[in-house]
Amino acid sequence: MLGTERRTPPVAPRPGQDAPSALLDAAALSTVRRRAGLRPAPARPGPGRAPEDPRPALPTAARSRLALLLADRSAPGRGGSRSAPDLAELLPQWLALANHHSYRVPDALLPALLDAARARTDLRAEALTLGGPRALWLARLNPDWKFALRGATGRASTAHPEPSSEAAAAPDEEQRLWEEGLFAERVSLLAAARHRDPAAGLALLSGTWSTERAEDRLMFLDSLRDDLSPSDEPFLEQALSDRSRNVRATAAELLSALPGSALAARMAERSRHCVSLTGDEPTAGAPTADGSTHEGSAHDGLTHDEPTAAERTPRITVRPPDECDSGMQRDGIVPKPPSGRGERSWWLGQLVEATPLDRWTEWFGGRGPAEIVALPVADGWQADLHAAWCRAAVRQRSAEWCRALLGTPAVAPVTAGEAAPAAWRDPAKLLSALPSRERAEWVAEFIASHGLSDAFRLLGVCTVPWAEPLGRAVVDALDIARDAGSYPWSFSGVMGLAERCLDPTQADRLEVLTAIPDEREGAAPGAGGYWAEAFQRLVGTLRLREAMRAELDPT
Structure with a gap:
């Protein structure tokens, strides 16, 4: 448009029209003329029909509420009083309530719902459940919503078996998708298969395990966590020899969550040589730590040195491993500690963490968790030992051990004799295993x-x-x-x-x-x-x- 005041454009303006407007009109006309001279491109096939969603529709008031929440999501608290509710923070709760009643989202609100889920990852699970099969159908038509295809296929197919999603396909189609699909689709498919039939899902993964990339093997292995069972042990034992250190570590972590696994037994045997109870004198005929029986008594005619009161007081003694051998490393023990942590205490913590908790009751004279936690620990090893027990209690979901390690809430979270908070105890994690x-x-x-x-x-x-x-x-x-x-x-x-x-x-x-x-x-x-x-x-x-x-x- 520059220069139209100094030079007359090569077009004739209409009556009352200025030169710049005449130039714009001529440009528009030229564009239309040029397009009209092109051959039309072949029409692409339209999308298939959206799948049916048999769930009930939202009540009218709830539909209006959802529209309001979605409209407010991009600017929470905008222009309102400081005492006004933050609607954006209520959206996750609204979605959870709607899914509890198994409603479906109105079709007209699906795009706004997908936009909200795209912007906030914390909304995605509930939003895609509410969106159901039509949300996935719509996401395939818009690359902005491709996130929905990464994690929702399995969830949607489990909640809504009717729709024609890939994960709900026939076995042949499922196998084809597993072998040829995108990585995100395969992760979703594996999660759905595991939830539906853990053995079938594991067979799917085993068939291509040796050809997968290390980073993919790690993600696939982690997806076994939710439906983990003893039948997964042989596969996980093989994964302990994987080329990838991260895969080996994840396999070891999953195996240690199975108290009856062979890895848990190996870890327990190592822990038994490192942690023992002393000063707990057995009675005559009772088994000792080495499996023999204690036959001596005050009347056996032999001379015995009388133990002191301190020696008779039960206490836990700790002798951490001297080395991290190849067997320990294969079972998931990381040899190099983080900065500022001693090697032997680092190895000890990992061993105890992977040991089934019921073994301590067996080894410590039938004592329960509360009694074991109350025992004094010699030579300043209490923090390391209790920290490992805390991690084991959370991993093995033992409410009894978590309860014992938490202690009384009225007592300040400080270890006896210490001025600083006990770093080994994480009440939030321990609480998560309680009712x-x-x-x-x-x-x-x-x-x-x-x-x-x-x-x-x-x-x-x-x-x-x-x-x-x-x-x-x-x-x-x-x-x-x-x-x-x-x-x-x-x-x-x-x-x-x-x-x-x-x-x-x-x-x-x-x-x-x-x-x-x-x-x-x-x-x-x-x-x-x-x-x-x-x-x-x-x-x-x-x-x-x-x-x-x-x-x-x-x-």
Whole structure:
């Protein structure tokens, strides 16, 4: 367009039309003329018909709510009051509730739902379940949604066996997809096959194992984790000799999660030579550590040195491995420790971690986990030994051992005789193996004793909605923080969890906290008003969650 004022364009303007507009019109006309002179390209075949989804449609109110949540997802809290609920944070919960009732998403909202799942990985599992077979059909037509094909094929085919997804195909088609499909499709197919028939899924993987790339073998092996069973042991034992160190390590980890495996037995035998109980004098005729019987007594006519009181006190003695031999390395022991960690303690921890926990009861005179954990450990090895037991308890999902290692929540998480927190104990991981009600009660007592400062990770492993003891403990702790005059954003993480995890029926009980309190002497300026807004947002969010639940309830 530059220069039209100084030079007349080679076109005649229409009456009342300026030169730049005339030039643009001429360019448009030339483009149409040029296109009209081209031969039309062959038409591509249209997409196949979308599969049927027999699930019930969303109720009208729930459909409107989903449209609102999806429209708000890109700018949570935009332009609204600080006390307004964050709709973007409620979308995952809405999706979970809708899937609980087995609804299907309206077709018109499928593109927005896929866009939301593309932007937020935490939404993908629930979004693709709600989208069902039509979400996968649509994702094949738009490369922006190809993420849906990477992890949803198996999930969708399991939840909706009707659709014509690859993973629900006939055995011949399934084998063809396994041999010729994209890596993401093969991972999904293997997960679906394992969930449907673990042995058939393992046979699928075994058939091509030797020809797979190392990084692919690692991903395929990791997919066995969810449906792991003793029948997988022979395959995993072979994987211990894999060329890839990462594959070997993963195979060893999976085998150690099977307490009856041969690898677990080998690890137990090594651990038995490293960790023993001393000072626990056997009675006459009782078996000793070496398998013989103790026949001596005070009346056998022989002279015995009387053990001292310290020698009679049972305690655990530790002698870590002197080397990491080839057998240990084959069984998954990593020889080189991380920076700042001693080699022998590193090897010891890995051995104990892979040892079946019931062996310690067998070796330590029938003592239960709580008694074993309470035993003194000689020569400063307690932290290493207990850390390995913690990892073993979590891996083997032993609630009894996790309970013993957690201890009493009222006691501060500091090892006896130490000034620093016990690094070996991770309460959040240990809690994950406990029943949900017990988990909530433990965390509630912990908060009542120690406040909210160290409770954020513990709250994250509790079942939603929080059980009443836990919800009450969190609200009481927040109320105490408000009365202390601190600012609410110091507790923003816990407040955000409370919005998503408190039982919505508690909204009326919390209404009293939404009022602006009188400022106390020494309190942070304006803190009362900020707390009132925070509690208003909490109450508003709980009421919105209750409304969402009612809208999705088919009754």
